[in-house]
Amino acid sequence: MITVSGLTKRYGEKTVVDGLGFLVEPGKVTGFLGPNGAGKSTTMRMVVGLDEPTAGHALVGGKRYAELAYPLREVGALLDAKALHPGRSAGKHLLAMARSNGIPASRVEEVLATVGLSDVAGKRAGQFSLGMGQRLGVAGALLGDPQVLMFDEPVNGLDPDGVRWMRQLMRSLAAEGRTVFVSSHLMSEMQLTADRLVVIGKGKLLSDAPIDEFIAANSRSVVSVRLTRRDDVDTLAGRLRADRIRFEPGSENELLAHETSVKYLGDLAYDLGLRLHGLAERTASLEQAYMELTASSVEYGAAA
Numbered sequence: 001m002i003t004v005s006g007l008t009k010r011y012g013e014k015t016v017v018d019g020l021g022f023l024v025e026p027g028k029v030t031g032f033l034g035p036n037g038a039g040k041s042t043t044m045r046m047v048v049g050l051d052e053p054t055a056g057h058a059l060v061g062g063k064r065y066a067e068l069a070y071p072l073r074e075v076g077a078l079l080d081a082k083a084l085h086p087g088r089s090a091g092k093h094l095l096a097m098a099r100s101n102g103i104p105a106s107r108v109e110e111v112l113a114t115v116g117l118s119d120v121a122g123k124r125a126g127q128f129s130l131g132m133g134q135r136l137g138v139a140g141a142l143l144g145d146p147q148v149l150m151f152d153e154p155v156n157g158l159d160p161d162g163v164r165w166m167r168q169l170m171r172s173l174a175a176e177g178r179t180v181f182v183s184s185h186l187m188s189e190m191q192l193t194a195d196r197l198v199v200i201g202k203g204k205l206l207s208d209a210p211i212d213e214f215i216a217a218n219s220r221s222v223v224s225v226r227l228t229r230r231d232d233v234d235t236l237a238g239r240l241r242a243d244r245i246r247f248e249p250g251s252e253n254e255l256l257a258h259e260t261s262v263k264y265l266g267d268l269a270y271d272l273g274l275r276l277h278g279l280a281e282r283t284a285s286l287e288q289a290y291m292e293l294t295a296s297s298v299e300y301g302a303a304a
């Protein structure tokens with residue numbers, strides 16, 4: 001469990017994390033979503049004691065990171081995959097981490113196998129591709145067999161196989177009952193991986209909900225009605241106006257109606273004797289809903 005409460009970080013005049021509070025629970029993948037610069041990395045760095053909060057706290061299993069006797073056995077983190085000693089081999093890098101945390105050396109081979117790097121254990125980390133570096137970072141996070149895992153933008157720069165592997169890994173870690181906290185700036189990625197979503201913008205909490213609740217609350221559907229004649233479009237439009245149903249024109253001879261159903265519009269068209277060439281519900285993409293939710297918090301958005 002990760003407990004974040006009143007968490008605040010200021011750099012000079014700028015508040016980059018602003019009174020954040022949420023729980024990251026075991027047995028689930030919790031997605032941490034927000035536009036670039038929202039404060040995700042800073043929050044994660046405070047969880048593992050790399051940055052000191054200005055106010056509030058971030059606890060792992062109820063303790064501050066500094067209070068953990070063997071931190072790597074409690075929380076594993078992939079924060080910056082490039083933060084490796086380039087001249088050191090993957091195996092030696094992990095061995096050094098294991099030694100300083102009282103972790104048996106035998107774990108090194110186990111985690112290298114888990115991440116598929118056994119064959120390159122002797123290769124220097126500086127020669128690793130981005131994907132291999134990410135895998136090595138994951139191996140480091142798993143080394144102490146911790147109950148809590150944190151990944152900052154883990155699929156960045158990975159090829160499709162790597163992305164799929166990373167998703168499956170996160171899902172299986174959660175299925176083992178571990179706490180998995182993963183950041184991303186892509187809604188589409190989170191939709192495929194997360195059980196719960198914590199969304200932030202400009203350091204503030206925007207939403208904290210199970211993913212299906214987030215989807216239900218944020219995705220609006222429209223019903224597309226395609227008619228065959230301009231007159232019929234006008235007839236239907238007049239009726240929708242009278243019934244106070246919000247709509248807008250779609251493509252040619254099409255109307256898009258909000259907060260209604262296929263059944264209602266099908267019956268209405270039948271009653272009005274209108275010939276239809278199409279009637280379908282369309283769900284606005286979750287990506288769109290997320291962009292709208294965070295629109296006012298995008299730090300460097302395109303000028304309007």
Ligand SMILES: Nc1ncnc2c1ncn2[C@@H]1O[C@H](COP(=O)(O)OP(=O)(O)OP(=O)(O)O)[C@@H](O)[C@H]1O
Pocket residue numbers: 011016034035036037038039040041042043185299
């Ligand atoms: N050491 C620092 N000194 C000053 N400002 C900082 C420092 N570290 C981060 N910031 C600022 O804090 C804000 C939040 O940065 P952070 O990296 O936490 O965001 P993020 O949500 O992880 O974004 P990204 O998706 O781009 O990684 C940014 O505006 C950044 O410039």
